[in-house]
Amino acid sequence: xxxxxxxxxxxxxxxxxxxxxxxxxxxxxxxxxxxxxxxxxxxxxxxxxxxxxxxxxxxxxxxxxxxxxxxxxxxxxxxxxxxxxxxxxxxxxxxxxxxxxxxxxxxxxxxxxx
Amino acid sequence: xxxxxxxxxxxxxxxxxxxxxxxxxxxxxxxxxxxxxxxxxxxxxxxxxxxxxxxxxxxxxxxxxxxxxxxxxxxxxxxxxxxxxxxxxxxxxxxxxxxxxxxxxxxxxxxxxxx
Numbered sequence: 300x301x302x303x304x305x306x307x308x309x310x311x312x313x314x315x316x317x318x319x320x321x322x323x324x325x326x327x328x329x330x331x332x333x334x335x336x337x338x339x340x341x342x343x344x345x346x347x348x349x350x351x352x353x354x355x356x357x358x359x360x361x362x363x364x365x366x367x368x369x370x371x372x373x374x375x376x377x378x379x380x381x382x383x384x385x386x387x388x389x390x391x392x393x394x395x396x397x398x399x400x401x402x403x404x405x406x407x408x409x410x411x412x413x
Numbered sequence: 414x415x416x417x418x419x420x421x422x423x424x425x426x427x428x429x430x431x432x433x434x435x436x437x438x439x440x441x442x443x444x445x446x447x448x449x450x451x452x453x454x455x456x457x458x459x460x461x462x463x464x465x466x467x468x469x470x471x472x473x474x475x476x477x478x479x480x481x482x483x484x485x486x487x488x489x490x491x492x493x494x495x496x497x498x499x500x501x502x503x504x505x506x507x508x509x510x511x512x513x514x515x516x517x518x519x520x521x522x523x524x525x526x527x528x
C-alpha cells in the first residue's frame with residue numbers, strides 16, 4: 300500500500316538550531332511531494348511542493364526540501380529555526396494518476412524553545 | 414473569499430449519539446475532501462467528491478460513517494452511532510478538479526470528542 304513515513308514524532312530545538320525533518324514514501328510511480336504546516340489552532344497550510352525539475356525546492360519562511368528519488372525521500376530543512384516555527388509538519392504525497400488524492404505522513408511536532 | 418468553512422469547531426457528544434459535521438467549500442471549487450486526523454494514524458483521507466459525486470470512499474472506516482454532498486456549496490459527514498474511537502479532528506478541504514493537490518485548501522477542522 301502507498302504510504303508516507305515521517306521519522307520523528309516530536310522534535311525539540313532551541314532557537315537558531317538547524318532543522319531537518321525526514322520523510323520517506325513508498326514506491327508507486329511518479330509522485331508530487333508536499334510539506335504542510337499546521338500552527339497551533341490553525342488549519343493546514345502548504346509550505347512547499349515539488350512536481351519536477353530542480354530537486355531542491357524552496358518554500359515560504361526559509362524552509363526548503365530536497366527530493367532524492369533514489370531514497371524515496373523528501374526531507375524538510377531550515378538552517379535556523381525560530382520560536383514562531385513551533386507547529387506540526389506533515390509530509391504528503393500525491394501519486395500521479397490518483398486524481399489529486401494526498402497521502403499524509405503522521406506528522407512531526409516541532410517545539411522551538413526561545 | 415472566506416475559505417473552507419467547517420462547523421462546528423468543537424463537538425462533544427456521548428457514545429451512541431449521531432454526529433453531523435458540516436463543510437462549505439470555497440466557491441467555485443468542485444472537489445471536496447474529508448480527512449480525519451488522529452495521533453495514532455495521522456491524517457487519513459476518508460472520502461472525496463468531484464462535482465458533488467463521491468469518487469472514492471475507501472477510506473471511510475465503517476458503515477457508521479456516511480458523507481453527502483447535496484450541492485456544490487455544502488457537504489456533511491455523519492457518524493451514527495458515534496463511538497469514543499471516533500474522537501479526532503476532522504478536516505474538510507476543497508480544490509478545483511484537475512487543479513492538482515497543491516491547490517487544496519483546508520478548513521480549520523472540527524474537534525470531535527465522543528465520551
